[in-house]
Amino acid sequence: MRKFFNVFSRHNTWLLFALYCAISIFFIKLQNDDTITRVRTGGIEFSAFITDKLLSYSYLLNLKQENDRLMQVNTDLLAKVINLDAAVTDERNSRKITADSTLNASSFIMARVVSRRFSDRENMLLIDAGWKKGIRKDMTVLTPQGLVGRVTTVSENYARVMPVIHTDFKVCVVSDKSGSIGVLSWSGGREFVAQMEHVPISSSLKVNEEIVTSDFSTFSARGIPVGRVVRITPDKLFYTVDVRLAVDFSSLNQVLVAPLKIEPEKAVMTSDNTTEEPIP
């Protein structure tokens, strides 16, 4: 007996180790036992609970960072959506213009209105096409609906357009039915009504007649719709004619620029200092 105790006290570490190993192996063997399984399940639940709590705290700590990240993502997405929307609108507008059968859009230069200055006296448009794209001074700017104006200044990539609704703008027009000729100008005020001047009282112009540009114009091609007669007021010698403009300037965003009308001989002939050739 003493021997046994001596051995036990001398090798107690080994015995303890063996005991612990035996218990461990016993637990391994009972791995699928109900009680052990329940203990394990309880342990896992406890572990999961702690992990969940820790994660929720770390989530709260990182909330601001997460919010900032989401805000950045939102901003990026918003920018993408805006860009896509703009591209879709541009594409739709350009299709609308090219689809119009009354105009041969292939010889025209397409441009987008990028800036505008509107007032009751002077209006000005800026388009995103300049001399690089072939834009020249005095080119006619129009849409399928009608005349918009004329190019006044050109830079490399942009051009300034004086629209019909500018007090300095004038264009020779003619009515499609009666053939009455006049000069269209805008005297300020409402942006959709212009005045047709110099229509003699003898003219047979009627309300609702369509007005188009005439061949007399120095810059514009003939036949471009301008508007429709809405009111005729007789004066002493001339009618005062109100024309409702064909183009809606309030929603103008895509325009066409017509090629320059080159008629040097006509310009020479109409200028004051022409020297008439002697009749043979």
Place this chain on the structure above:
Amino acid sequence: MLLCIVSLLQVFGLSHFTIFDVSPDAISLLLAFIAVTIGQRAGTSFGFAAGVITGLMSGNMGLSMLARTVEGFIAGFFNIPENSHATSKQKTKRMYWAVMTATFSANAIFAAGYNPLGLSPFYRILVLGLLESLLTLILAFIAKRLLMRKTFSD
């Protein structure tokens, strides 16, 4: 108490800092420290207790108990007796060896008994075991510098 804290730290903290799915083992470090400074019996008993705690949390109780017990027992072979005249360097060296061998043996037992991903035993035991031992050794190096400087002095 310290064992509980370290176990919680290991399960919920250090186990998330992984390299190739292997993390340093703070429990191994503690067991090695106990076994080296107090003795093999204490190391074995603490190992068993650590196995119970980590087994409860991980759900692999029997295997965890066995691995940790073996870990504490093996680390005990590097015990430094109280009346030792070893230099600080020798003591530190023993401590590092204890950490390395204890971690590696525990990992080998875990690998033998639990291999849910079906990895090859060579990779699981040798590669991952050595990597874990190395990471724990780095942890031991840091702990020695910060906390155990006095314990391993001359």
